[in-house]
Amino acid sequence: MAAFALTNRLQQLRRRAKPESRGKLRVAPRSIYILPTRQGMLLALLLLLMLAGSINYGSNLGHLMTFLLGGIWLITILHTWRNLLGLTIQPGEAASVFAGQTADFTLRVVNNSKTNRYGIALSAMRQPGGTVDIAADCGAELHIPVNTQHRGILPIPEITIHTTFPFGLFRAWSYAQLDLSCLVYPKPAAQGEPPTKAIYNHSDSGDRGVGADDFIGLRSYRLGDSPRQIDWKAHARERGLMSKQFGGDRSDQVSLDWELLKEYETEQRLSLLCRFILQAEEREQSYSLRMPGEKIATGSGPLHQQRCLSLLARYGYDDETAG
Amino acid sequence: MKQPVDFTLTPGFITKLSLMMGMALLPHVANVPINISLYLLLLLAWRILGLYIDKLQPGRLLLFAVTLISIFIVYSQYQTLLGRDAGVALLGMMLLLKVNEIRKRRDIYVSVFISYFVVITQFLFSQSAVLSLYLFSVVIGLTSLLMEINRVTPSSKVYRPLIATFKITLQALPVAMVLFIVFPRITQPLWNFSSEASARTGLDDRVTPGAISDLIESSEVAFRVQFQQPPPEKKQLYWRGLVLWDSDGFSWYTDEKRPLGRETIKLWMIDNPIKYEIFLEPHDERWLFALDIPLEAPPRSRLTHDFQLLYNDRVTKPISYSLHSLSRYSMNRISPGQRRRALDLAENITQRQRNLVAQWKAASNSDREVVEQALRYFNTELFIYTLSPPRYQTNPVEEFLFEGMAGFCEHYATSFTQLMRIAGIPSRLVLGYQGGEYNALGDYFIIRQYHAHAWSEVWLEGQGWVRIDPTAAVAPERVEYSLRRDFAGQGAPAMFEIDGGGALDSVLRHFTHALDNANIQWRRWIVGYSREHQFTLMRNFGVDSYTSMQWSFITLGILAIVLLLVGLTIIRQGRLLLSPAQRVYQRFCNKLSSIGISRRSYEGPLDFAQRAARNRPDLASQISAIADLYIELRYASQENDRRQQRLFARRVRQFRPRAR
Numbered sequence: 001m002a003a004f005a006l007t008n009r010l011q012q013l014r015r016r017a018k019p020e021s022r023g024k025l026r027v028a029p030r031s032i033y034i035l036p037t038r039q040g041m042l043l044a045l046l047l048l049l050m051l052a053g054s055i056n057y058g059s060n061l062g063h064l065m066t067f068l069l070g071g072i073w074l075i076t077i078l079h080t081w082r083n084l085l086g087l088t089i090q091p092g093e094a095a096s097v098f099a100g101q102t103a104d105f106t107l108r109v110v111n112n113s114k115t116n117r118y119g120i121a122l123s124a125m126r127q128p129g130g131t132v133d134i135a136a137d138c139g140a141e142l143h144i145p146v147n148t149q150h151r152g153i154l155p156i157p158e159i160t161i162h163t164t165f166p167f168g169l170f171r172a173w174s175y176a177q178l179d180l181s182c183l184v185y186p187k188p189a190a191q192g193e194p195p196t197k198a199i200y201n202h203s204d205s206g207d208r209g210v211g212a213d214d215f216i217g218l219r220s221y222r223l224g225d226s227p228r229q230i231d232w233k234a235h236a237r238e239r240g241l242m243s244k245q246f247g248g249d250r251s252d253q254v255s256l257d258w259e260l261l262k263e264y265e266t267e268q269r270l271s272l273l274c275r276f277i278l279q280a281e282e283r284e285q286s287y288s289l290r291m292p293g294e295k296i297a298t299g300s301g302p303l304h305q306q307r308c309l310s311l312l313a314r315y316g317y318d319d320e321t322a323g
Numbered sequence: 324m325k326q327p328v329d330f331t332l333t334p335g336f337i338t339k340l341s342l343m344m345g346m347a348l349l350p351h352v353a354n355v356p357i358n359i360s361l362y363l364l365l366l367l368a369w370r371i372l373g374l375y376i377d378k379l380q381p382g383r384l385l386l387f388a389v390t391l392i393s394i395f396i397v398y399s400q401y402q403t404l405l406g407r408d409a410g411v412a413l414l415g416m417m418l419l420l421k422v423n424e425i426r427k428r429r430d431i432y433v434s435v436f437i438s439y440f441v442v443i444t445q446f447l448f449s450q451s452a453v454l455s456l457y458l459f460s461v462v463i464g465l466t467s468l469l470m471e472i473n474r475v476t477p478s479s480k481v482y483r484p485l486i487a488t489f490k491i492t493l494q495a496l497p498v499a500m501v502l503f504i505v506f507p508r509i510t511q512p513l514w515n516f517s518s519e520a521s522a523r524t525g526l527d528d529r530v531t532p533g534a535i536s537d538l539i540e541s542s543e544v545a546f547r548v549q550f551q552q553p554p555p556e557k558k559q560l561y562w563r564g565l566v567l568w569d570s571d572g573f574s575w576y577t578d579e580k581r582p583l584g585r586e587t588i589k590l591w592m593i594d595n596p597i598k599y600e601i602f603l604e605p606h607d608e609r610w611l612f613a614l615d616i617p618l619e620a621p622p623r624s625r626l627t628h629d630f631q632l633l634y635n636d637r638v639t640k641p642i643s644y645s646l647h648s649l650s651r652y653s654m655n656r657i658s659p660g661q662r663r664r665a666l667d668l669a670e671n672i673t674q675r676q677r678n679l680v681a682q683w684k685a686a687s688n689s690d691r692e693v694v695e696q697a698l699r700y701f702n703t704e705l706f707i708y709t710l711s712p713p714r715y716q717t718n719p720v721e722e723f724l725f726e727g728m729a730g731f732c733e734h735y736a737t738s739f740t741q742l743m744r745i746a747g748i749p750s751r752l753v754l755g756y757q758g759g760e761y762n763a764l765g766d767y768f769i770i771r772q773y774h775a776h777a778w779s780e781v782w783l784e785g786q787g788w789v790r791i792d793p794t795a796a797v798a799p800e801r802v803e804y805s806l807r808r809d810f811a812g813q814g815a816p817a818m819f820e821i822d823g824g825g826a827l828d829s830v831l832r833h834f835t836h837a838l839d840n841a842n843i844q845w846r847r848w849i850v851g852y853s854r855e856h857q858f859t860l861m862r863n864f865g866v867d868s869y870t871s872m873q874w875s876f877i878t879l880g881i882l883a884i885v886l887l888l889v890g891l892t893i894i895r896q897g898r899l900l901l902s903p904a905q906r907v908y909q910r911f912c913n914k915l916s917s918i919g920i921s922r923r924s925y926e927g928p929l930d931f932a933q934r935a936a937r938n939r940p941d942l943a944s945q946i947s948a949i950a951d952l953y954i955e956l957r958y959a960s961q962e963n964d965r966r967q968q969r970l971f972a973r974r975v976r977q978f979r980p981r982a983r
Contacts, residue, residue, distance in 0.1 A: 034822065039432040039436075046436050050440065057447050058639075061450045061455055065458070065848065066443065067499035068459075070498070072466065072492060075491055077489070078893045119475060132475055133475045165474060168428075168472065250514070319393075
């Protein structure tokens, strides 16, 4: 309990750099922490050993060399600190991903100073991001990959910007709160068909729907096709992976409804809906989505898909934030 | 995910690392036996070739076996794994084996750190300025490797990281100097391994025929001397080292089992004492050198009754000390014990010698006249002064005096001393150096091994111990000029170097003197810096003990100031770049501040403009126009819009507020 209180207190003591206007953040002198790395401590230990040796053999130059290395050790603190000082971090967008995939946060680090900066690294949630060198008055883009596990809004409460330049003896770092987040779509369910009566519309282009009844031909394999659809004979004849296509349903409009999946629990429902949306896009069907309290009208295309998936991802979140 | 290890573990980088390690080890070639050096070279070559030829890549098992072999080699060479010499050999092998198993970045750090350690060990063997400069650059090279692995892309130019590291090292130098000056010097070793005296050239405490002529081959520096007043003539520079009392008819020595007892000797000065400072090279012996008769003992040494200076330990590192000496003096008395010992004769005195002395005694009325007779004898008989005399094997004095008649200072001095004893004049042999080479650049004398000399002291009633140099009677040039070392063959007469040779000689001498001067300053201020210097310095601050709290305060205070100054220079280098718009805006702020409206650190441009406009409604329109332009330029990422930029600059230029 006491330990918890202490860490809590330490958390409060940490000076996080707060973003300036427009979400930019400049690493301020007093928000930089610095501690020796493992190598830095090893060298310090070795220097003590060297000093003992120099004293023992009464070697003045041994003293001098030890002190010179000790001086370098000390001066490095300032250099490591300065390597981080004044860098500006500009958050970028993180593209939405499905749960289980890796979200890629892109940030831009700008060096507005007259000196080159080397080995600048970012990390978030204990996951290391990239490292870059940034020349004077230049900027560089850095990616932080973060593994996602759950659907919803993945917040990145703080980013750590750090460096061990010049000699890896010290690590300087600063915490940046940039209000980054990534929308994580539900993980699509493995397989399934929407439990809905497809609406049959007459189409001028004829019978090009997708169904399960009549075999209508082969097309090349697409990601997500069931193995049962694959024409294995064609594959054996070395014609590549082909999927059998079945037609006859002629359904080109699907209405997806939260209420129709009552037998599943919430996350499972969202997963299924996600799969259905992807399927519908795949089959070039148009679809509508009805969620509790919200309905997205029939449509199709990437933008529509994104709206629908976002609705799934945010399910339950808006209430929480409101509450 | 891109990790910055990409280029650090490439053969190219590891080759560089291995070569730097080789450079750190290189000076040890002079310190370890040749077979260890060759073995180290083999390990280095194996490593570098292994990077390029897969077949030579050692497996773990082989590496382990080679490690055992290395330990065995060191043990069989030194019969121990501890101590300086064995430790260094072992360290070198471990270092070169370590590069063979670099797999992670951490291994690179460890390799570089061990190399630092190797660099330090070099100073246990030599502390010369040249070596230090070399090792300083090796350290920069090693450290620059660390810089390279802490950046992402390799540097475009090879020398860039070197220069950057050099700059950081220069910034560290003041810190190092402060610590060097104030860090307490502990004179007792913390631990002790068996003494490992290396063979050094220098005087021996026993004079056997040929002992000194061996030394003449060496131009190594024995010590350097700086006079605090005009120096005496060169032929008066007799540097007393040790005094030998006993002879067995073959060699001269001082029998430690025959103590001479303590006694006080009264000295009367005839001239004022001469003040000078000596910078002694380590010679692994206890005696210190002084001009003629030293009047006091330097710290950590004592003055014996026969005016030898004995250091408390062997001199294993360069030391310096100040002294007063008398060249002209008189003494009161000699104790019976001393007199007896100074008349002791070896058993192989021949009748021929006794007859010779009897002749001199018959022709003179006093001891002084006997001495003069003897010197005249050496001068008028056909004695030859030579560096390569015939070998006198059974009775050196007898053979030299009556058969060979060719010899070196040791022959003259030993024979003379023995003859004086036969004549009943107390006498003893003094060993030291004579003369010196003047370095005009640094205003000091260099005394080299080939200045080694032996002479005699006789007791003359009313005068005390008087220095007599029989060699000077034979070859007065010896004491006026230095010996030339390029003598020709057996039995050839010695040649002397006379100042003012050819132009080339003089240029060469000038150059070597400049080099030696740099070296002695190095010796004096860095290598020879001691507890005594430290205390002299700290006494200026009123501190006279390590345990005094002020010592730590002063240390920390100076260190803090130095760090602050260095820190400021580092921070200044990293000043932020202002964009053109920011610079113009800065001018605008300055103008407003001149009429009493200053921007506060927390105020954004908009807040500031509003406040300024409220304060000066008459300027409000101008102020807000400028602020709008600035905000647009700066925050709407239009910084590159030239026209906007020019408009903004013009507005600010035209803005000329006046105080009300």
